[in-house]
Amino acid sequence: MYYLGIDVGGMSVKVGIVDEKGNILLKDKFETGRDRSYEEIIRDIGEFSVKMIEKSGVGMENIKSVGIGIPGTPDCKNGLLVYANNLSFRNAPFRADLKKYFDCPIYIDNDANVAALAEAVAGVCKGVSVSMTITLGTGIGSGLVIDGKIFGGFNYAAPEIGHMVIVQDGYPCTCGRYGCWEAYASATGLIRMTREYAQRFPDSEIHRICGGDLSKVDARTAFKAKRAGDFAAKLVIQDFTKYLATGIVNLINLFQPEVLAVGGGLSHEGDYLMDDVKKIVYSEIYSKDPVPQCRIEYAKMGNDAGIVGAAFLGL
């Protein structure tokens, strides 16, 4: 049997036919078109998916379920997309509208949650009873999986780990609060800190790398400069490491996952970043030996986590 996974993003909609182990038989995508109406997008999702199933030769009767990952808050029970920051529509009845295309169960959940499900079933958290996957990108996304099931709270809106204040009255966050973890430990936070240090130290390597044009600073600038021995970059990464570790310790104290999987662009810095993060984490966590310890690993499902995790909603 196969499972259809649909990963709805603000930029593109990715669709894939997936087996129960997470192997992708076929995948493709189309542009979401942010200005388009819900009716246009849902029609495209339906027709595109049906064509893909035809093309695959699998046959509609062998598609056990359809799963949809959405960039916002779902109503999993009623199959709705309640609210999405990057999409213009609210309370969109995805399940009801896709029923005309498919004769099988249709599931919906948040995109970060389904990515965590992908890691839990087929990725680095396989075989683990409680796991959390965090994605360090422009923002910080996350999902918690307990005994094979996504935990989203009573309203399917949890866990918004990026919007946990770690610096009371700190830097303003896009959510309206001050001092959220996301404002410090995301790529956006790192870029801001890199710019601040580049401005403060015009003779630094980070300043030189971007040719004095701070708009050219990206999430790699400080790491590149630190590898070249730059003193200012060292300070940036030291701060960033501290904030990242603070949030991770908080999460471990709060959720105690057996594995905390770290993914997203910033995780590609690998041990160069995470070794220092782990040093702080394991010295600060509340429940020490003889209490069993959470392991910090790298997420491994990559860009396909959205498709595969959405497909796994039907497992």
Add this chain to the structure above:
Amino acid sequence: MYYLGIDVGGMSVKVGIVDEKGNILLKDKFETGRDRSYEEIIRDIGEFSVKMIEKSGVGMENIKSVGIGIPGTPDCKNGLLVYANNLSFRNAPFRADLKKYFDCPIYIDNDANVAALAEAVAGVCKGVSVSMTITLGTGIGSGLVIDGKIFGGFNYAAPEIGHMVIVQDGYPCTCGRYGCWEAYASATGLIRMTREYAQRFPDSEIHRICGGDLSKVDARTAFKAKRAGDFAAKLVIQDFTKYLATGIVNLINLFQPEVLAVGGGLSHEGDYLMDDVKKIVYSEIYSKDPVPQCRIEYAKMGNDAGIVGAAFLGL
């Protein structure tokens, strides 16, 4: 049928016979004796409980299960107390050692977790799928209940919400970190802040109430002084309210319980405190309308939550 609930504290061990609705048929307690060995304490627990059951007339055959709440980290699967800050022993085999007294299943869990279970089954969180109970006392305790079951993470050590840093590099916490929520929003945190303001403002009502002796400041001092119109107390409570709200918003963003029950000594200030906390919380939470909202309520199981919740472990 009845359930035996045992609430093991650093000061006393409370034992009660409870029905499935949370009514207590009989209860009593004895002193733990912090310097005593595990062997002495476990023998007392067993003998005291057996005598109580005899005295109650219920009959051992009508005791369906025994539940134990402990002030530390349990191993629920193997029936151990792994580690407790206030008790001298580690990896104590409670279940194995109590088997000689009881011929029924024996369960063990953390005391804050069982208090949350009491609220979820018979208290203010009754009928709710996801609920969290927080206790604002000397420290901050908490428990999360999902679909009638306690969530403790893979190692039964979650959720340690008091040890979530909300002020990076802030005030030192007993756990070794800096800026934990517990260092600000517990009675201990409030007393510290009250003292700081009393010291800063010798002409304040808070200074007058304690007769200039700062060791006499308690968790009520600032509230009393604020009610009397004191300007310094107003500042203390304003700060305290802000920190308390920050942590509650974090918890809602992270866990999305349908009900967040607030208990412990500080909750007795009631709406005088919580109305202002709620104002901040509902303006700051991430998932706003049309996403359904968490309700903040007062815990109602009081001092019996430990006995009743422990008893409910066998439900």
